[in-house]
Amino acid sequence: MKHQSLRVLATVVSLAAVLMLGACHKKTAPPPPPPPPAPSSPTAAISVSPDTIQPGQSATLTWQTSNATDVSIDGIGAVQPSGSQQVTPADSITYHLVAKGSGGTQEATTRLTVTQAPPPTAMTSSPTEEDLFGRTVKDIYFDYDKSDIRGDQQASVQSDMLFLNQHPNIGFTVEGHCDDRGSTEYNLALGDQRASAVKNALTTAGINASRIKTISYGKEKPFCLEENEACWQQNRRGHFVYQK
């Protein structure tokens, strides 16, 4: 009995000593490190131009990612985070891009069609290019009485830039529009600011300013006529128009 209690006592004492030693130690326990910032999600975009070819012809595949460390395209393999490559497939193919980063994974796809039918005769202003422009380039939408580019519009700006970089020969106009509330004159000036804001966003990112014309239509040429916020938002935009 005495042994046991002695042993227990010794354990307690030595434990206490260790604890006290630890407590007397000059170095204080460091505060827990701040949690690391949540890593940004990767973004990914991919496109091919032209999107229709004849067998034996080539197309240019272009892609852009951000916040990704591991980028690969099915059928090609690992690639740089952003870049372009010439491809000459024998058959129609869908290019599938996967971008992985510490913030997650993002995917994007684009389709290249290989057809026996010859594409329409290319003119100096290719109608296919204009259609493509209209389908691909997204308008930029604004808040009421504002001409600054909203956060949720940045993705559109990005994808527009991607397309415009792929087609450096295209010139275009940005029209500034407003909803139908308020005065004719003030809305023309506001529309002018919106068109300029879109142009500035593009030129800052490297698009040549000489490709971009701007014009304001104020509330003169609305896209819809209903008196509600859904329609008003539709009208508050920078609208892209292909220049022939």
Next chain:
Amino acid sequence: MSYRVCLCLGSRNRYKRMGDTHKTVPRFTFGAPLLSVLSGLILVASVLAPSSSAQDWVRTGSGLGVEKVRLAVPDFKPSNNDPQNDPLLKTFNDTFWNDLDNSGVVELVSKSFYPLQVPGQPPEVTFPAWNAPPSNAAMLAFGNVGVVTGKLTVQGWLYDVKNTASPEVLGKQYTDVPTIDAARVIAHKFADEIIFRLGGGIPGIAESKIYFVSDRSGHKEIWVMDYDGSNQRQLTHLGSDSLSPRVSPDGSRLAFSSLTKSGWDILMYSVDLNRVVSFPRFGGTNLSPAWSPDGARLALSSSRGGNSQIYVCDASGANLHRLTSNRGPDVGPVWNRKTGAQIAFVSGSTGLPQVYTIEADGTNEQRMTDQGYAVSPNWSPNGQFLTLAWIRKYGPGQPGSSDIYLMDIASKQWVQLTHDGGRNDYPSWSPDGRHIVFESKRSGKEEIWMMLADGSKLHQLTFTGRNTQPNWSWK
């Protein structure tokens, strides 16, 4: 003692207490009842017991200090049996009555009080029929109209019917070609003569013009009409969008903004030559030109330097230089019509557009409106007031109601003139400072309306297509 400026003569006017006194300026006119005309406006300071509420509706009525002259205007009579007379007589009488009724200077005695026999010549006037009940007129306008030896001839008199010994105030005769238009013009001229005499020496506006934008041709073009809405005719035929017409003080030229191949440019139209004449292109988006009262300079909005700011140039377009330097967008300038030394304009630099003034040399930028969405300032002929379009108490997503307001520039006190909801914008002063013309969507689509500067006598001038941005001539 507090003074309250009331806008008399109009019913249901909302007003805010307007600080300082505005002295009445009595003008004696040949024994007629005392008239008070304040610098051409029908604002009167009345010493009333102060009221706790500054948002009362003001009643009309003679208890408020000013009585307009009671004028009886029987139809002019045909001077002979020429069959051409009837349409000319009708045009003359309708126009004459309308001009006087809308003048803001006289109160027309209702025709139901007139005697059965009305005079066409001085010997036919029976005074007791006019100066006693039920007519109780102070003045009588009468005369005759007819085609005499192929010419339209109008004789007209203005009588002070309370002065039976020596009643004649005016006696005029007019001759012209026997057309409807000529009959209308003569009616305007004689009405203006009467208004000049009875309205304190300020010329009448019956021959003034209103320039405006109409889309009835398929495009927005510049049009013009007589001040009462007649003779609406198209001036520009550009097939594009033309906006913001502003006529020069001498009436010879019209500046406007138009969508050309290069964008929005200031264009110049010659009223004399009936066509667009050359004017320099500035680059950028150029809007809302405005004439200085001496006709020598234009103020405008241009984005040629980046964002829309106010610029000034010579009437020829030369010597363009920038006046404002703020975040903008700045648009819609208008000069102080009396001095030419200040410019009011609209700026979105703080968010929603507000009205500012600035000296013509670019100094002393002052903000005039305190909240909401304020646009379209227009300066009164006497230099003291702005009229503007304003949505007060503006909230996010809240469409609000845009109404026409009157603001005293020195004190920034304001009065609301329209109250019926809907969209009212782009007010423009008449040369006599008594009327305001503006665009309104109250009928369902944009049309041009006119009212007295106290909000009364509101009536519609245009009915076809969409009509906007009226601009009253300077004389």
